[in-house]
Amino acid sequence: xxxxxxxxxxxxxxxxKNGNKGAFSILVNKYYPRVYATLFxxxxxxxxxxxxxxxxxxxxxxxxxxFRGDSAFFTWVYRIAINLAKNFVASSGFKKQKINTSIEQxxxxxxxxxxxxxxxxxxxxxxxxxxxxxxxxxSLKTAFTLREAEGRSYEDISVITDTPIGTxxxxxxxxxxxxxxxxQKELITNE
Amino acid sequence: MNEINEKLSALYDGELNDAEVDELIDIINEEKSLQxxxxxxxxxxxxxxxxxxxxxxxxxxxxxKNAFSNIxxxxxxxxxxxxxxxxxxxxxxxxxxxxxxxxxxxxxxxAINSKEAKNTAEKSNEYxxxxxxxxxxxxxxxxxxxxxxxxxxxxxxxxxxxYIHSKGNESFQLRIENKNLGIKQIRYWKHGNKMIYxxxxxxxxxLTLYGNISLSSxxxxxxxxxx
Numbered sequence: 001x002x003x004x005x006x007x008x009x010x011x012x013x014x015x016x017k018n019g020n021k022g023a024f025s026i027l028v029n030k031y032y033p034r035v036y037a038t039l040f041x042x043x044x045x046x047x048x049x050x051x052x053x054x055x056x057x058x059x060x061x062x063x064x065x066x067f068r069g070d071s072a073f074f075t076w077v078y079r080i081a082i083n084l085a086k087n088f089v090a091s092s093g094f095k096k097q098k099i100n101t102s103i104e105q106x107x108x109x110x111x112x113x114x115x116x117x118x119x120x121x122x123x124x125x126x127x128x129x130x131x132x133x134x135x136x137x138x139s140l141k142t143a144f145t146l147r148e149a150e151g152r153s154y155e156d157i158s159v160i161t162d163t164p165i166g167t168x169x170x171x172x173x174x175x176x177x178x179x180x181x182x183x184q185k186e187l188i189t190n191e
Numbered sequence: 192m193n194e195i196n197e198k199l200s201a202l203y204d205g206e207l208n209d210a211e212v213d214e215l216i217d218i219i220n221e222e223k224s225l226q227x228x229x230x231x232x233x234x235x236x237x238x239x240x241x242x243x244x245x246x247x248x249x250x251x252x253x254x255x256k257n258a259f260s261n262i263x264x265x266x267x268x269x270x271x272x273x274x275x276x277x278x279x280x281x282x283x284x285x286x287x288x289x290x291x292x293x294x295x296x297x298x299x300x301x302a303i304n305s306k307e308a309k310n311t312a313e314k315s316n317e318y319x320x321x322x323x324x325x326x327x328x329x330x331x332x333x334x335x336x337x338x339x340x341x342x343x344x345x346x347x348x349x350x351x352x353x354y355i356h357s358k359g360n361e362s363f364q365l366r367i368e369n370k371n372l373g374i375k376q377i378r379y380w381k382h383g384n385k386m387i388y389x390x391x392x393x394x395x396x397x398l399t400l401y402g403n404i405s406l407s408s409x410x411x412x413x414x415x416x417x418x
Binding site: 012022072078147185 | 209235
């Protein structure tokens with residue numbers, strides 16, 4: 001069975017509740033990109049999204065004791081972000097204009113939510129990453145794919161590939177390192 | 192450093208024990224590059240879980256390169272976010288021609304001219320966004336008993352495993368919302384290997400299907416639910 005990523009969140013949240021800012025920092029880094037992406041869809045502004053993301057995590061830190069784990073941590077964070085975004089939109093003349101525009105278009109599609117979730121990864125870049133993964137040594141590719149695409153736990157992967165868990169861990173790590181290296185070299189420096 | 196990075200990778204996967212987590216937290220706290228690496232893992236995971244055929248290109252290649260450049264050279268988190276996908280929207284306009292729409296388009300048209308238009312639009316976004324995020328993030332959200340009988344369309348229900356409905360290779364969970372989520376036609380998204388279908392029912396409720404289920408099967412269930 002897949003090991004639920006919420007497990008590690010729960011551990012980090014408990015530590016953060018006890019004042020461990022390092023644990024909270026990990027949560028912030030893990031979820032900041034998703035929060036930012038969500039807020040950007042509302043504000044359409046890099047600066048506003050950064051400000052609101054920061055405010056979101058400040059609120060999350062301040063209200064962390066009230067998180068009881070009834071929902072996934074990100075769902076809770078997401079609601080805080082959305083509420084901040086709504087307040088921001090309501091208090092901004094520029095954003096009011098955007099909402100009015102949205103309403104006028106509502107007969108076609110009332111929800112702008114789809115815009116949030118529409119892909120912003122370029123097809124070609126995504127394809128290059130996927131192609132690169134296919135060139136990884138079979139052992140790395142298998143372990144990494146079982147983890148990332150199928151969400152298998154290290155224990156599952158160990159059984160499936162008949163490999164010690166330590167080796168599984170190492171292979172997944174090496175695959176990630178290779179992908180990061182590839183992205184750094186091929187998608188950044190080759191203009 | 193490699194040993195620490197390997198532990199970070201395992202931490203991201205939730206595969207460290209408590210003592211290792213404590214040890215690593217202290218190290219990460221002192222090392223900003225490790226914190227950024229966590230964001231990179233999020234980004235890689237998002238890229239891997241998507242199917243390129245369903246990804247809509249919004250940015251130019253130059254932009255994406257700039258985004259990646261930013262990851263490394265300036266604001267790592269913001270750049271990562273700009274290319275992060277949590278969900279691929281694959282709404283199909285052909286649905287509008289399949290006679291499954293309900294009267295909600297008229298309701299929405301009326302709402303546009305009302306004083307509550309702004310609130311309606313905002314609420315719709317909020318409900319829909321919340322709903323989708325709950326489906327994705329909360330394992331218990333879809334595990335609810337429902338009153339929809341799918342035996343007439345050939346699906347068996349298993350209440351022992353979160354009320355999963357299955358037929359052949361397909362298996363999914365369903366949930367019915369009593370409130371209108373602001374949708375006027377069937378919408379569907381792909382999330383990882385699963386599909387999410389939101390089906391507006393004739394009585395104003397909204398049916399959600401989540402799992403390994405094809406478009407044609409979702410349509411059959413929608414038709415059955417509307418009878």
